[in-house]
Amino acid sequence: MQAGAWIEPGRDADFATRLRAVQLLKPRLVVSHRSATALWRIETLTPMAEGTLEFIDPDLTLRSGGKGVLVHRMPLDEGDVVRCEGLRVTGADRTLADLLRAGPRDEALVAVESALTWRRVGGVRRAPVTTAALVSLALEAPLRGAEGGRRRLKLADPGSGPPRRPSRACACTTRAFGPRARPNSVRPTAAAAIWTSCSEPRGWPSRSRGTPTTAHASRTAGMSPASTRYSSARRCFFSSATPPRTSSTVPR
Structure with missing residues (x-):
């Protein structure tokens, strides 16, 4: 021993x-x-x-x-x-x-x-x-x-x-706080990013996110909510991102 x-x-x-x-x-x-x-x-x-x-x-x-x-x-x-x-x-x-x-x-x-x-x-x-x-x-x-x-x-x-x-x-x-859960980060989709960049899309009342106008409602009747949102976002994108007109000479 x-x-x-x-x-x-x-x-x-x-x-x-x-x-x-x-x-x-x-x-x-x-x-x-x-x-x-x-x-x-x-x-x-x-x-x-x-x-x-x-x-x-x-x-x-x-x-x-x-x-x-x-x-x-x-x-x-x-x-x-x-x-x-x-x-x-x-x-x-x-x-x-x-x-x-x-x-x-x-x-x-x-x-x-x-x-x-x-x-x-x-x-x-x-x-x-x-x-x-x-x-x-x-x-x-x-x-x-x-x-x-x-x-x-x-x-x-x-x-x-x-x-x-x-x-x-x-x-x-010894710290004033304990382990904390980190919030989940959500990456917005492309359609959502386009939607938020448009303040007043076509077919919607001014400064409103509620019911669409009658003309717009007739065109979106029968469409799913997701399709309706995508269609509105696509229309908003093309209407706000139209390139300026330029003069061009077309040969005869």
């Missing part, structure tokens, strides 16, 4: 066992960040069961925790540490504050929204594990990224539901 840690033959090294092996070798390390969210049954965009193990070194001395282990060197009060499944883990509010400070934003927001509401995680329905007020209080610590973490916390929406939508949808949260 790790240099100096073995597991009995035939036993699978599950997520909790891997965490315990690291803590047995380095007792001062505290499970944190995404590894802590898995123990708190907090949903994230990336499941951590097969990912890198994350810990905090409150002594700020350890630079590497070994293969597959990420160590964060940052201060940690004893009040921020709890016991969970026999492991020393950061509290739920401190875990979320660390995610909000470190990012990425979408990952942190999904975790916050999950922690603040009732959720079913891993087949187990659990109650909210913390409150927004406690997370905000944890972000008051003078640590790197605290200001950005407070801005991200304001974007959290506990009513958003489980993280089943694509992560790019979260980007709409």
